[in-house]
Amino acid sequence: MSSRRSYSSYSDGCAAAHALDLIGERWTLIVVRELFLGPKRFAELQRDVIGISPTVLSRRLRDLESRGIAIRSTLPAPANVDVYELTPWGLRLEAVNKALSMWAVASPTLPWDADMSPDTLVLSMRAHARGDATATPPVRVTLFLTDSRIEASAPVPYSATIAPQGTTIEKASRPGPAEAEVHATTAEWKACIIGGTALGALPGVRVDGTPRAVDVLIQATSLAGNPEALSSTLPVPTPPAV
Incomplete structure (x- = not known):
């Protein structure tokens, strides 16, 4: 039984x-x-x-x-x-979270306009991250993200390192030296990294330092630049009528 x-x-x-x-x-x-x-x-x-x-x-x-x-x-x-x-x-669940994210970008009902916490947005960048053959020596960028869902929230700092073999992004309470700093709200940075909006079209984003370093970061972590993500966003087949 x-x-x-x-x-x-x-x-x-x-x-x-x-x-x-x-x-x-x-x-x-x-x-x-x-x-x-x-x-x-x-x-x-x-x-x-x-x-x-x-x-x-x-x-x-x-x-x-x-x-x-x-x-x-x-x-x-x-x-x-x-x-x-x-x-x-x-x-080890981050790998599960990444797999779910890469699968769900193909959903026709994904709420593209919904905002995200700073950590969640950085995790999306990590999911899309890849190396850049031009990043020799490695390129370092400090990212300050302000949660646009919460009024008067403090910026959260992250350190990104882009190299030919891969890209890492970590939370950093005391960021080290970097070629550039980016200051943005989560809504603006999501529009760039996930929505594909050009940085120049986001007047609220401030870049201090070398603009090329920021371009390298975007290229290495954006959804649009990830071949795996692009293949997963192909139209979902319509089930046959019963």
């Missing part, structure tokens, strides 16, 4: 089904996504995941801890605050 599936589990031997048991609840993967670039406090997560209630966020974080995907720790003095971060196993 087969056992009855519980409400909280698919009770399915497929590993993909078990993955959904772990991260399939509403908001769970969104919370995970906001931790890929480093630890965050509860208040920072609630700020960045717009629409989630404190109760649901608390529940999702507890679940992630109990499942070994995230841990809670206390920063040393003088901070003395609790933060949440992903375990090494949890960090």
Whole structure:
């Protein structure tokens, strides 16, 4: 006699089904996504995941801890605050997030005009990132993104390094030397990186330093320049009529 599936589990031997048991609840993967670039406090997560209630966020974080995907720790003095971060196993979900993103760009109902958090936009850049044969020596750009969804939000700094073998983008509280700095809102930068709008058509974006360095960054991280992404945006076949 087969056992009855519980409400909280698919009770399915497929590993993909078990993955959904772990991260399939509403908001769970969104919370995970906001931790890929480093630890965050509860208040920072609630700020960045717009629409989630404190109760649901608390529940999702507890679940992630109990499942070994995230841990809670206390920063040393003088901070003395609790933060949440992903375990090494949890960090491996970035590859899952990338695969879902590259698959979903072909969706005819993708909300292209919806805004994104700074970290989410940078994760999109990482998903599209590739090397640039002209970046010898490597090109470094500092990116300051202001969340246009939140009034009076502070810029978040990131450091990008573009080289022939690949491109890396990391959150950087103290960015090092760079050939250029870009200051933009998330809405403006998304229009450039994902929407394909020319930088010159975005008057709110400020570039300090060498413009070529910024051009190299855009070429190496934009959706339009990624052959894999372009192939995935081909029209979705219409199902045959029944």
